[in-house]
Amino acid sequence: MKNKKGFIFIIIFTLCFGQVFSQRLTREEINDTIEKMPTFSIHKDNYFITGISTDKEINSKTADAKYQISFKALLIRDKLPFDTHMFLTYTQKAFWSVYQFSSPFRELNFNPGIGLGKPIFNKKDQLAGMAYLQLEHESNGRDSIYSRSWNSLSLSYHTAINENLLISAKAWLPIRYKKDNPDLIDFLGYGKINLTYNIIPNELLVDIMLRKGMKDWHGTLRTRLLYKPFISSNVYLMLEWFKGNTESLINFKENRSMVRAGFVIKSDELNFLKTIPDSF
Numbered sequence: 001m002k003n004k005k006g007f008i009f010i011i012i013f014t015l016c017f018g019q020v021f022s023q024r025l026t027r028e029e030i031n032d033t034i035e036k037m038p039t040f041s042i043h044k045d046n047y048f049i050t051g052i053s054t055d056k057e058i059n060s061k062t063a064d065a066k067y068q069i070s071f072k073a074l075l076i077r078d079k080l081p082f083d084t085h086m087f088l089t090y091t092q093k094a095f096w097s098v099y100q101f102s103s104p105f106r107e108l109n110f111n112p113g114i115g116l117g118k119p120i121f122n123k124k125d126q127l128a129g130m131a132y133l134q135l136e137h138e139s140n141g142r143d144s145i146y147s148r149s150w151n152s153l154s155l156s157y158h159t160a161i162n163e164n165l166l167i168s169a170k171a172w173l174p175i176r177y178k179k180d181n182p183d184l185i186d187f188l189g190y191g192k193i194n195l196t197y198n199i200i201p202n203e204l205l206v207d208i209m210l211r212k213g214m215k216d217w218h219g220t221l222r223t224r225l226l227y228k229p230f231i232s233s234n235v236y237l238m239l240e241w242f243k244g245n246t247e248s249l250i251n252f253k254e255n256r257s258m259v260r261a262g263f264v265i266k267s268d269e270l271n272f273l274k275t276i277p278d279s280f
Contacts, residue, residue, distance in 0.1 A: 024122070024127045025126065025127040027121055027126075029127075030119045030127050030272070031079070033272050034085060039074050041074075041267075041269065042070065042265060042269065043089045043267060044068065044267055045070070046069055046264065046267075047068050047238060047263065047264035047265070048066075049066055049238060050063070051063065051064075051258055051260030051261055052258070052260075054241075055257040060100045064095055064096060064097050064098060064099070064106065065095075065098045065262075066095055066096070067093070068092070068094075070089070070091035070267070071090055072269065073087060074087050083119065085116070085118075086115070086117075090113075091110075091112075092111070093108070093109045094108050095107040095247075095248050106248070107140055107248040107249065107250045109138060109140055109248060110139055110141055111138045112136070112137055113134050113135060114135055115135065115136075116132070118131045118132075119131075120157070129159030129160075129273065130157070130158045130270065131156065131158075132155070132156045134155075135152075135153055135154075136152050137149070137150075138151075138152075139249070140249045146250065147180050148184075150184055151175040152173060154171065155170070155172075156169065158273060160270075160274040163201070164274075165197050165198075166196040166197075167195050168194040168195075169192075170192050171190055174188070181252075183253075185213075185214055186213055186218060187215075187218045187219075187253060188213065188246050188252070189212050189214055189219065190214070191211070193209070196208075202228065203231070204225075206223070206225055207224040207226065208221075208224075218244075219244050219245065220244035220245060220247070222243070224239070224240045224241075225239045226266065235263055235264070236264050237262075237264075238261065238263065239259070240259070240261070242258045243255075243256070243257045
């Protein structure tokens with residue numbers, strides 16, 4: 001409880017007292033940035049990590065590998081009404097029991113979506129953040145008693161407090177999940193907060209995600225430490241600690257504590273939020 005209060009206090013303190021950019025991208029510059037974005041890009045981080053449980057006996061059943069593939073495709077980059085642009089996203093996350101005999105896949109989670117993005121500007125017509133309205137589906141592609149799926153309409157906002165700190169908040173309205181898994185939202189909740197801080201710019205960063213379920217102490221705390229060994233590359237080494245529920249859909253009720261390490265090709269989708277005009 002004290003740790004959660006401390007985390008919230010850090011966010012509030014940073015929002016109120018964090019050093020704000022003296023300059024931000026203008027409306028013209030951000031429209032030019034969106035115009036020049038590639039049709040296909042990384043959406044969420046693409047990674048391969050492996051590790052062990054910290055609260056169970058270490059063996060071939062509790063150790064595993066986890067990897068994620070995620071991309072984004074711009075459908076319409078020209079300005080739609082309200083200065084929006086349309087995109088498709090697809091993310092696939094796999095849990096691989098690589099240390100067991102025959103190395104079976106324990107779970108695959110599929111997450112396609114479609115959305116609208118909109119830059120948010122301040123009174124000086126400078127970029128303050130990015131807002132996204134998305135319709136998403138997430139499932140494990142199975143049927144019968146093993147089926148886990150839900151749909152959501154979500155609204156997210158992303159902003160850079162300063163050149164080193166990026167904060168994201170996402171809230172969702174769940175749709176069509178009660179038939180197979182009526183208590184799924186008790187563990188998923190209705191939103192999450194993500195904080196990314198550059199300890200050493202372009203080299204070492206920490207990423208924290210917090211999600212609170214709707215009952216008891218269900219929820220998720222995921223922390224990542226990322227180090228870039230080669231400045232010219234976008235590949236990081238990553239150490240991740242996951243604690244809580246809903247890491248995978250099949251066992252969304254299970255409270256897990258896993259430490260994993262590996263590599264990640266980090267998404268730079270929101271890096272332009274931290275860019276000032278002088279760097280253009």
